[in-house]
Amino acid sequence: SSMASKDREDAFSNPDVQQMLLNLHHSMVKTLIDSETKELPVCNFKQPEELLKALDLEIEKEPASNDTILDACKSVMDYSIKTASPRFMNQLYSGINPSCLAGSWVTEVLNTNLHTYEVAPVFVMMEKYMMRKLSKLVGYDNGDGVLCPGGSFANMLGMHLARVQIDPDIKSKGMGNNKKMVLFASSEAHYSIAKGASFLGFGESNVVRVETDKIGMMKPDVLDQKIQECIQQGSIPAFVMATTGSTVLGSCDDLNAVADVCEKHGVWMHVDAAWGGGVILSEKYKHLMNGVHRSNSVAWNIHKMSTGLVQCSIFLTKSSGMMEECNRFNAEYLFQPDKHYDVSYDIGDKTVQCGRKVDILKLWTLWKSRGDNGMAKQTDNAFENAKYLVDQIKKREGFRLVLPEFQCPNICFWYIPSRLRNKEENADWWKEVSKIAPQIKRKIMEDGSMMIGYNPLTTKGYVNFFRVIITNPMTTPQDMDFILDEMDRIGHAL
Numbered sequence: 001s002s003m004a005s006k007d008r009e010d011a012f013s014n015p016d017v018q019q020m021l022l023n024l025h026h027s028m029v030k031t032l033i034d035s036e037t038k039e040l041p042v043c044n045f046k047q048p049e050e051l052l053k054a055l056d057l058e059i060e061k062e063p064a065s066n067d068t069i070l071d072a073c074k075s076v077m078d079y080s081i082k083t084a085s086p087r088f089m090n091q092l093y094s095g096i097n098p099s100c101l102a103g104s105w106v107t108e109v110l111n112t113n114l115h116t117y118e119v120a121p122v123f124v125m126m127e128k129y130m131m132r133k134l135s136k137l138v139g140y141d142n143g144d145g146v147l148c149p150g151g152s153f154a155n156m157l158g159m160h161l162a163r164v165q166i167d168p169d170i171k172s173k174g175m176g177n178n179k180k181m182v183l184f185a186s187s188e189a190h191y192s193i194a195k196g197a198s199f200l201g202f203g204e205s206n207v208v209r210v211e212t213d214k215i216g217m218m219k220p221d222v223l224d225q226k227i228q229e230c231i232q233q234g235s236i237p238a239f240v241m242a243t244t245g246s247t248v249l250g251s252c253d254d255l256n257a258v259a260d261v262c263e264k265h266g267v268w269m270h271v272d273a274a275w276g277g278g279v280i281l282s283e284k285y286k287h288l289m290n291g292v293h294r295s296n297s298v299a300w301n302i303h304k305m306s307t308g309l310v311q312c313s314i315f316l317t318k319s320s321g322m323m324e325e326c327n328r329f330n331a332e333y334l335f336q337p338d339k340h341y342d343v344s345y346d347i348g349d350k351t352v353q354c355g356r357k358v359d360i361l362k363l364w365t366l367w368k369s370r371g372d373n374g375m376a377k378q379t380d381n382a383f384e385n386a387k388y389l390v391d392q393i394k395k396r397e398g399f400r401l402v403l404p405e406f407q408c409p410n411i412c413f414w415y416i417p418s419r420l421r422n423k424e425e426n427a428d429w430w431k432e433v434s435k436i437a438p439q440i441k442r443k444i445m446e447d448g449s450m451m452i453g454y455n456p457l458t459t460k461g462y463v464n465f466f467r468v469i470i471t472n473p474m475t476t477p478q479d480m481d482f483i484l485d486e487m488d489r490i491g492h493a494l
Contacts, residue, residue, distance in 0.1 A: 020066040027074055032096060035082035036474055041448030042085045044078060051079060086475040087450035087482070092247070092275050092304040092410075095472030103365030104309050113355040114147075115348025116334055117341055120358065124345050127360040130367075134300070135316050137280055139293025144323060145316035146350045147359040151274030152192035154299035154315040155241065157351065159183065159196050161297060161317060162239040162268035164326045171326070175201045181238035182230045183207045186218035186253060187459045188246040190272055202238070212459070215403050216251030218242065224261045237267045244289050245276020245305075248457055248467060250408030252276055255291030262294075269295040274313070276408050278305030281372070282379040288407060305409070305471050306378055308366050312359050323350040378473055382409040385470045389480040396484060397421065398492070402457075402465050409470040414463075415440060415487050417494040434463030436494055443490045450483060 010017065034040040046054060055075060064072075082088060084096040117124045127147065135143030148154040163170055167178055175181070181202055185193045187209045197207045208230070210223045227237045240262050242253040255271060262269040271292055277300030279285040280292070292298060297317040302308035317323060328349045335346050348354065367375060386409035393399040393413050398421060402412035415436055423429055437454035444450055454466045468483060 016066050020070050023070055024073055027077065031077050031082070032084050032101075035084035036086070038085060038087065040082055040085070042088050042451045043081050043445060043448045045445045045448060046079065054079060081451065084472075085450075086472045086479050088472070089468045089470060089475075089483075090451040090453045092301075092469055093307070093310055093471065094469070095307045095474055096309065097307055097366050097369070097473070099369030100307070100309050100362045100366035103362035107358045107361045110358070112358060114358050114360070115346070115354065115356060117343075117345035118339070123358050123360050124347055126364050127347065128345075130360060130363060131314075131316070134314060138289075138295075138298050138316055140316060140318045142320050143316055143318050144320040144350070145314055146323060146347070147356070147363070148299075148313045148315050148351070149353075149357065150311055150313050151272070151299050151301045152190070152195060154274070154301075154313050155190065155192045155270065155272055156196040156200060157315045157323075158241070158268070158270035158297040158299065158317075159193075159200055159202070159239050160352070161322055161326050162270070163200070163202075165268060165322070166236060166238055168325075178236065180206060180235040182235045183239045183241070184210055184223060184226060184237065184267075185241040185272075186210050186212050186216070186243055186246070186251075188212050188216040188218075188249060188251050189241055189243045190247055190274065192272075193241050206235075212251065215405060215407065216246055216249040216460075218253040218258060220254065220257035220261050223258065224264070227261065227265050227267065231265070237265055239268050239270060241270045241272050242295070243276075244271055244273035244279065244292075245408040245410075247275065248410070248455060249403060249412060250276070250406055250410040252279075252288045252407045255289060255295065257291075259291050259294035268297070271295045271298045274299050274301040275304050275410075277301065277314075278375075278379045278382075279408070281306070281375045282383075283376065284380060285383060302363055302366070305382060306366070306375060307471055307473060309362050311357075312363050312366075327352055381473060382470050385409065385475055385477065385480060386411055388477045389468060389470070389483070392480060392484055396488070398488060399484065402462060411468045411470070412465050413468075414465045415491045417491050419494075430463050436491060437464040437466055439494055440466075440487055440491045444486065449486060452483065 083094055088094045112120045114120050114123050131145035135145055148157060163181060169177065183193060183197055183202055183206060194204050194207050198204045208226050210218050210226055212218055230237045240258065242255055242258045244252045259269055273289065276288065279288045297315065300314045302312040302314060303310045334348060337343060386406060389411050390401065390406060393401055398416050400414045400416060414433055416433060417436060420429065420432055441454055444452065452466055452468055454464050456462060456464050
């Protein structure tokens with residue numbers, strides 16, 4: 001039948017298949033070079049209807065040729081965002097490390113699942129090694145960890161461990177047998193705490209948001225007061241999420257102050273360092289995470305500040321063995337106790353998934369290629385660019401910083417066109433300012449010259465402002481100047 005012959009044509013021993021893969025490989029590397037050198041625009045923006053016309057997404061009854069697949073892959077690259085560009089500053093990730101990419105490619109070639117030593121011997125050993133190394137970095141001498149599908153998931157794993165520590169019966173009996181459990185996070189903390197509360201059955205209404213100071217740090221005295229109120233109402237304070245590097249302002253909570261409150265009330269302390277975790281690698285900036293060793297768990301995305309490839313999300317916990325305790329189901333078809341090797345290397349029961357994507361190799365190749373010093377330099381470089389940008393913003397007319405000082409390399413500012421300068425700054429004036437960012441953004445996207453996000457911040461009553469996120473190791477002070485020049489060029493007369 002034609003299907004069987006197509007299967008044989010799909011064999012890697014087929015020269016046509018080999019040629020397609022080599023051609024594709026060439027195109028991919030060329031795309032990376034052209035993104036990095038800014039030959040290619042950051043985006044080739046089309047409205048959804050236009051994009052649908054440009055892409056041929058129809059799947060026919062008959063098999064498509066290798067050439068068709070190759071062309072399709074090339075057009076995917078053409079119309080996608082070039083996140084390797086030094087001028088992609090729209091999200092908390094940017095830039096691609098070649099060794100990390102090598103690890104990622106090998107991972108796809110080996111196409112396995114990280115649950116048992118039997119099917120993933122090398123990756124199990126690698127993950128054990130790296131989790132020990134990272135646990136020690138955050139000061140967990142006897143810690144353990146696991147790679148997760150994203151920072152939100154890592155935060156949720158923390159919530160799950162916290163509740164099982166309060167009541168181990170939750171695993172079998174569910175949440176109904178208990179007093180209400182309450183979760184705490186700052187008003188700037190990531191919304192995954194609310195998503196997690198709903199997903200895990202705490203309920204979103206049992207998330208208490210704690211007020212922050214002018215630069216977005218949680219107020220520990222307010223946290224203390226809210227926990228006391230919770231206890232007085234007969235509820236259980238179950239989980240406090242401190243933040244190192246909030247999504248918008250880049251705020252870093254005072255972890256020692258939060259730990260004091262958590263220890264006083266015996267509450268599980270989790271640190272969401274998804275964005276800011278990279279500071280711990282740097283002698284200059286690790287003070288931003290002082291006190292992390294007093295927490296119970298940490299979420300840290302290496303794919304953000306440290307430019308691992310998406311996704312590379314780590315969950316660490318101080319109490320080794322706690323993860324297995326929480327999640328062990330001993331699926332007979334995977335985890336037989338009488339295997340021919342030490343079954344403590346079957347790490348699948350550390351998490352709530354069965355199969356788990358292998359993310360460890362790219363983490364290891366990234367770190368191996370840079371060494372500890374290179375990992376530190378990556379963090380320092382991001383901060384140096386951020387400092388330069390802040391200095392330029394202070395010097396230039398029409399630019400205004402949202403925060404008086406920054407803690408992580410996300411820099412937030414308003415652009416004020418010339419007609420609004422030196423005017424009375426009342427509600428109407430701010431309403432006008434709020435319209436500027438979306439207009440500049442639209443023009444930037446049409447030009448494709450760079451990508452930068454904007455947003456309002458209702459917790460602080462701020463109207464739309466730009467948020468420039470700096471992580472790409474190829475980004476230079478010249479790129480910082482380019483951003484401000486472009487905004488001024490586009491926005492001056494708005």
